[in-house]
Amino acid sequence: MTIMPLGNDPDLTLRDLRLLQAMLSLGSLTRAAAALDTTQPTLSKALARLRAHFDDPLLVRDGQAMRPTPKGAALQAPLRDLLSAADSLAAPATLPFEPRASHRRFRLLLSDVGMIRFLPALTAHLADAGPRLQLEALPLDGSHMEARLASGDADLALGAYARAPGDLRRQLLYTDGYLAVVRSDHPRRTRLPRLADFRAARHILVTASDTGHTAHAMAQQAIETAIAPDHVLLRLPSFVAAAVAAADSDGVATLPANLAEAIGPRLGLVSFRPPLAMPPIAVAQYWHERYHRDAGHRWLRQACVTLFGRNARQ
Incomplete structure (x- = not known):
C-alpha cells in the first residue's frame, strides 16, 4: 500500500472536504451555506484554503453561478466516496428508531x-x-x-x-397512468373520448419538464403530436393549476390518474381515458x-x- 504525503497544508480537514462537496454540487456559496447551516464567509475562507491546497481555483464564476474547473469536476466522485466511507466509520452502532419518542x-x-x-x-x-x-x-x-x-x-x-x-x-x-378531465357541464363531454373530438377540443397543456415532472415529457409530446398548435388553449407548468383551469373553461387537461381522481370531484370535473397511447408513470x-x-x-x-x-x- 502506498502512503501519500500530506502535502504543504496539514490543516485540511474532513469538514473542509464536506464544504467542498456542497459547493461543487450546488454551484453557489449561498445555497451551500443554506444547505449546511453555515455562513457564506465561512465557505469563502474554506474555499481559499482548498484552492491553496489543490493549487487550482476549483470553482469559477460564470454569470450568477459558479462552475467547477476540470480539477473541481474530477474531485466530485472521489469526494462522494471518501465522505460516504468516513460516515460509515464514524457512525455509532445503529439504534432502533422510536417514533413515539422522536x-x-x-x-x-x-x-x-x-x-x-x-x-x-x-x-x-x-x-x-x-x-x-x-x-x-x-x-x-x-x-x-x-x-x-x-x-x-x-x-x-x-x-x-x-x-x-x-x-x-x-x-x-x-405505476400510474393518465386521465383527461373536463368540467361536468362541458358541452361536448360525452364525445371527447373519441379521437376526432379529442383532437378538435381546446387543450390545457402541462409543460412540466422544468418543475420536477421530467417523466411527463413523453406524454406532453404525445398530446402535442395529436392536436394542432392552435388547439392549445393554455400552457402552464403545473398539473394542479391545469385542473383548476379546466374547471373554469372548456379546456381539456390531461393529468396523472391519481391526481385526477383525488381532486377532480372537488373541482366539479369528470374524467375519461384519453384516446391516445400514453406512457406509464413510474x-x-x-x-x-x-x-x-x-x-x-x-x-x-x-x-x-x-x-x-x-x-x-x-
Whole structure:
C-alpha cells in the first residue's frame, strides 16, 4: 500500500472536504451555506484554503453561478466516496428508531402533484406514529436533487423523475397512468373520448419538464403530436393549476390518474381515458447512499412503501 504525503497544508480537514462537496454540487456559496447551516464567509475562507491546497481555483464564476474547473469536476466522485466511507466509520452502532419518542423532522422533495398525492396520508401516518414527529415539504428542483439529498437538506424525493441521478438509490412504489378531465357541464363531454373530438377540443397543456415532472415529457409530446398548435388553449407548468383551469373553461387537461381522481370531484370535473397511447408513470422514492442505513430514514421509507406501494390499499 502506498502512503501519500500530506502535502504543504496539514490543516485540511474532513469538514473542509464536506464544504467542498456542497459547493461543487450546488454551484453557489449561498445555497451551500443554506444547505449546511453555515455562513457564506465561512465557505469563502474554506474555499481559499482548498484552492491553496489543490493549487487550482476549483470553482469559477460564470454569470450568477459558479462552475467547477476540470480539477473541481474530477474531485466530485472521489469526494462522494471518501465522505460516504468516513460516515460509515464514524457512525455509532445503529439504534432502533422510536417514533413515539422522536422529535425528528422529515423533509421531502415533492412536485405539486406529489404534495397532493403523498402529504395527506403521510401527515396522518406520522401524527399517529409519533406526536412529536414533523413533516416538511420542499419544492423540487431537479438540477439540485442529488445535492440536497446528499447534504441531508432533504430525506427523500417522491415522484416520477426520469432524469434522477444514477447515484441515488431508487425504489419503485407504483405505476400510474393518465386521465383527461373536463368540467361536468362541458358541452361536448360525452364525445371527447373519441379521437376526432379529442383532437378538435381546446387543450390545457402541462409543460412540466422544468418543475420536477421530467417523466411527463413523453406524454406532453404525445398530446402535442395529436392536436394542432392552435388547439392549445393554455400552457402552464403545473398539473394542479391545469385542473383548476379546466374547471373554469372548456379546456381539456390531461393529468396523472391519481391526481385526477383525488381532486377532480372537488373541482366539479369528470374524467375519461384519453384516446391516445400514453406512457406509464413510474412513481418511486429516491434517497442518497449516506442515509441508507439510518434507522429513522429506513422507518420513513418503509412508511412510504406501506402507504403507497403496489400492495397498499389505494
